[in-house]
Amino acid sequence: MLATRIRQKDGVFYFVAYPAEDLLRRVRFISRFYGEGTPIAAEEPPEEDEVGRFIARIERTDRAFQRQLSRAKVRAIENFYETAGSQPPIPGTILLFTPERLGFEPVGRFEQVGDLVEPGERFLIIDGQHRLAALHFYLRRRPEEARAIHVPCVVFDGRTEDFAAEMFVIINSTPTRINKSHLVDLYERVSWASPDRKLAARVAEMLYAEADSPLRYKINRLGGRSRQEKWILQSELFNELHRWVREDHPEGREVPAPSVAAPRYYAVARDFLKAAERVWGDAWGSPRYMVTRPVTLKAMLRVCADLAREDAGPAADRVRRWEARLGPWAERVRDFRAEGFYERFPAKGQVERVGRIHRELARAVGVG
Numbered sequence: 001m002l003a004t005r006i007r008q009k010d011g012v013f014y015f016v017a018y019p020a021e022d023l024l025r026r027v028r029f030i031s032r033f034y035g036e037g038t039p040i041a042a043e044e045p046p047e048e049d050e051v052g053r054f055i056a057r058i059e060r061t062d063r064a065f066q067r068q069l070s071r072a073k074v075r076a077i078e079n080f081y082e083t084a085g086s087q088p089p090i091p092g093t094i095l096l097f098t099p100e101r102l103g104f105e106p107v108g109r110f111e112q113v114g115d116l117v118e119p120g121e122r123f124l125i126i127d128g129q130h131r132l133a134a135l136h137f138y139l140r141r142r143p144e145e146a147r148a149i150h151v152p153c154v155v156f157d158g159r160t161e162d163f164a165a166e167m168f169v170i171i172n173s174t175p176t177r178i179n180k181s182h183l184v185d186l187y188e189r190v191s192w193a194s195p196d197r198k199l200a201a202r203v204a205e206m207l208y209a210e211a212d213s214p215l216r217y218k219i220n221r222l223g224g225r226s227r228q229e230k231w232i233l234q235s236e237l238f239n240e241l242h243r244w245v246r247e248d249h250p251e252g253r254e255v256p257a258p259s260v261a262a263p264r265y266y267a268v269a270r271d272f273l274k275a276a277e278r279v280w281g282d283a284w285g286s287p288r289y290m291v292t293r294p295v296t297l298k299a300m301l302r303v304c305a306d307l308a309r310e311d312a313g314p315a316a317d318r319v320r321r322w323e324a325r326l327g328p329w330a331e332r333v334r335d336f337r338a339e340g341f342y343e344r345f346p347a348k349g350q351v352e353r354v355g356r357i358h359r360e361l362a363r364a365v366g367v368g
Contacts (some may be wrong), residue, residue: 003116003155005104014104014116014157015093017150024136027096028122029129077134082142090135093152094128095167101158116155126156126164127171166190180235181221188258195255199265200242202258204234206266213266214273218292231285232294240298241265244305267315272304275322279329283336290341291333295350299357306367328364 003014018026081089103117125132132151139146156167169186187193187201208219219237220230245265249255276284283289290296313321335344347353362368 001116001118003114005112014155016116016153016155018153020135020139020146020149020151023151024132024139026118026123027125027132029133073130074133077131078137081134081138089149090131090151093154094132095126095154096123097126097156097164098123099160124164126167181233184234184238196245196249197242199255199258199261200238200245202262203241203265204238206262207269213270214277231292232297236294236298240301247305268308269304271318272307272322274319275326276300278323279326280333283333288338290336290338295353296336296357298354299361302358303362303367306362310367325365329361332364
C-alpha cells in the first residue's frame with residue numbers, strides 16, 4: 001500500500017489513506033475487562049440492537065487497555081457519516097499499531113513515499129475505535145457510499161505493546177477521555193510517569209490482587225461499571241498511597257523502584273488493615289457502618305502512613321502490636337454507624353471530612 005514515511009526525532013511512522021473496506025478487515029477491536037476469578041461477562045443486547053451485539057462480540061482480554069465502546073457514541077458518529085454531505089466524515093487520523101517491523105520500499109525519486117508492506121496480523125487501534133465501529137455499520141447500511149471513503153491513518157510499527165499503551169495514555173489522559181482508575185493501571189507501562197506514581201500504582205495493584213490482602217477484590221478498578229460489592233475506587237486508593245510515598249520521599253527524591261519498595265509498602269498496609277479489621281470487629285465490611293467506606297478507609301490509610309513512620313519495630317509481630325495500638329478505635333465503633341454518620345462528622349465536603357476523621361483516629365491512638 002502507498003504510504004508516506006514520517007520521521008520525528010528518534011521515531012519513524014507512516015501515513016496511509018486506507019480504503020474503508022480494506023481497513024475494517026485489517027483492524028481488531030479490543031475491550032478491557034478485569035477478572036475476579038472469572039471474566040466480567042458482557043450484557044446480552046436485544047436481537048434488534050446490532051450495535052450492541054457487535055460491541056458484545058468484541059474481544060475481551062486481560063492484556064487489553066482500551067475503553068469500553070459507547071453505544072450512543074457509535075450511533076452518533078454513524079449518523080454523522082450519513083448526514084455529513086460535503087463535510088469529510090473522517091477528517092482526523094486513526095492511529096494504528098503493530099508490533100511487526102513493516103517493510104518499506106521508496107518509490108522512484110521519493111525517499112519518504114513508497115510501498116508499505118501490511119502486517120501479517122491485524123492492527124491494534126490506538127485511537128479511533130468508535131469511528132471505525134461506526135464505519136462498520138455505515139458500510140453495511142450504505143456499502144457504495146462507504147466504499148468510496150478513504151480513511152486517513154497513522155501506522156506505528158516495530159514497537160512493544162507498552163509503546164501502544166503509552167501512546168493511548170498520552171492521547172486519552174484527560175478527565176473527559178479516560179477513567180482515572182483505568183489510568184492508574186497504566187502508570188507502570190508509560191515511560192514518563194514519575195517513580196512515586198509507579199510505586200503507588202504497584203502497591204494498589206498488590207492490594208487488589210494478593211491473596212492475603214484485606215482489600216482483595218474490594219477495590220473498584222472499573223469506575224462506574226463494576227457490579228461487584230466494592231469498598232473504594234482504585235483512583236481514591238492510589239491517591240492515598242501516592243500521598244504516603246510523596247511524604248516519605250519529598251519532591252520525588254530517591255524513590256526506590258517498585259520492584260524493591262512495593263512489597264515493603266504492601267506488607268505495612270496489609271498488616272495495618274488486618275489489625276484494623278480485628279479492632280473494628282463486626283463493623284468491618286458491614287453496610288450498617290461506614291468503617292469500610294472510602295471516607296474512612298482513606299483516613300485510616302493516612303494513620304497507617306503516620307504509624308509506619310513512627311513504629312520501626314519488627315514485621316514479624318506487627319499485626320499483634322498494631323492491633324493493641326489501634327485498640328482505642330473499638331470504643332468509637334458507634335460513631336461510625338451509617339445512620340447519622342455525616343451529622344457526627346460534619347464537613348463542607350469529602351476532602352475536609354477525610355481530614356477530620358484522620359485527625360480524630362490519629363489522636364485516639366496517639367500518632368501524627
